[in-house]
Every structure is written in structure tokens, then in C-alpha cells.
Amino acid sequence: MSIKIGALEAPTWDTLDEWLNTPRPARCGELFTPAKPMWNADRMSGKKVNWQAAINCVPTDWQRWLHAALAYRMSELQQGTVGLNSSVLSRAASTGLNPLNADHLVDLRERFSGKEFSCLVGFMEFWQGLESLEMRPSSALIDAYKNVPRKKQGGSDPVLSLDPDKGPFNQVEQNALHQWLHEQFCHNNLDPERYLYVRLLMIYGQRGIQIRMLIFDDFIHCGRDYKIRIHWAKQRDDDSGFRAKSETFNIDEDLYKLVQSYMSGVNYLGRSATTMMAG
DSSP: OOOOGGGGSOOOTTTHHHHHTSOEEOTTSOEEOTTSSSBOOOTTOSOOBOHHHHGGGSOHHHHHHHHHHHHHHHHHSOHHHHHHHHHHHHHHHHTTOOTTOGGGHHHHHHHSOHHHHHHHHHHHHHHHTOTTSSSOOOHHHHHHHHHSOOOOOTTTOTTTTTOTTTSOOOHHHHHHHHHHHHHHHHTTOSOHHHHHHHHHHHHHOOOHHHHHTOBGGGEEEETTEEEEEEEOOOOTTOOSOTTOSEEEEEOOHHHHHHHHHHHHHTTOOSOTTOBSOOO
């Protein structure tokens, strides 16, 4: 087969059937005819494109234009990716979900994996950008797709997996760690520096470097309130320097008094820049 001029022209209502019956190049360089039942231009790909099942996900008057959009997609991406597009669309059709209906977006997200839904969003955005097609999704619909929150993968999300080696401690683990710290500190098995260091990390979740930047004057007593001044870690392209930017947080009275006791214990002599922690 050879490429005909019709394959390079934009289809219209009157010429769409002829356009779909005209051979055109796929991404792999081989020719395929959109109107043929299965697309398998890339013989090395293990996935054929079943467009017939895919286009049933939209109303009848939209089906030929979705068919054309998939054909355009074959010219842009590998056959395997277009095969995934068609698989997602065909499974949407089997469950009565219409990707052109904004009310179905949450159901579509729940029906498919994160990768599959992202593939659908990418295709819909591609279709909307095909100015050569007379029927395509609206910009408002594409914005709605982009605003749908993506599903989190519980197995790979460190918070949802509740794995303390990968993510933050849950409340029970934090309570147990706090109790253990308190007991070890009371039995003189834990240095005050380490006790304070872990307590502050647990409370504020800051980077270690931010805790190590603290000095005693960063603990503030103003009226009835007790506060801590935590400085920003150095940001990329930020030349403002060491301890240049900070934020202030509330702390409880007991922690403030603990810091004051520790300051007295190390014979703090009024040097406000004395580093509180080195490790």
C-alpha cells in the first residue's frame, strides 16, 4: 500500500468514511487502514488495537470521530500505548461509562488503575487538541479530567502502608516512642541533647539540619505563650545564608522549661549564638 493524499487531509462529515478507509502511517512507520477491524501495523507489538469495542463507550454520533482520534493517535504513539487506550475505552463501554460525560469521571477513576486513568486523561486531552476533527471533547471537560484527584496506590504509599521504615509513625507508634524516650531519660539512659533532638523532630517533623541550627534564644517566652523559632533549610538558588529565614511555632510550657533546665545545666553564659545541638 502507498499513502494517498486523502490520508493527509482533515476529515469532514462528508469525507470521514473515505478518510477512515484510506491507509495511513502508524508510529512504527508501517501503514494501517483505520476502517479495518484490528490494527496491527507493528508486528513486534504484542497488543493489537481493538477500536471497534473502544468506540462503543461514546454515543453513536460521536463514534466515528473517536475512531478517527484513535487513528491519529496511532500516528503519534507506539501501538502498545494505543492498545492500552483502546482497552480502557472498551472496558468503560462494558460498564456503561461514557468518557465524554463529566458526571462519570469519578466512576472512571475508580474503575481503572492510576496508570490506566492517566492514559485515558492523556488520550482525551490529545483528542481535544485535534483541531482537524469537527467533533472533540470540550476544554471544560478536559479541565474537569485534570482536576479529578488521582488514586493513591496503597502498596507503594508509605503513609497508607503504615511502614515506619518508609513513612511517618502512626499515633500509636508515636505514643510508644514518646513513652520510651521519657522512661530512658528519667533513668539517665538518654542524654538531654538526644532526648530534646528526638522530641523536636517528633513534634515538628522538620529536617534534621533545621533542628541542629537551633540556639537557646530560639525558645521564646512571651506573656503566657511559649514559642520556638525554626529556621528554613537552605533552598536551591537561595543565597540568603544561614539562619536567614524562619517560622515561629507554639510549644508547651513543659518543653520550654526542659530547655531552660538544660541550658542551666550546661552553664549557659548569655552567648545567644551558642549552638544548642551539634548532632
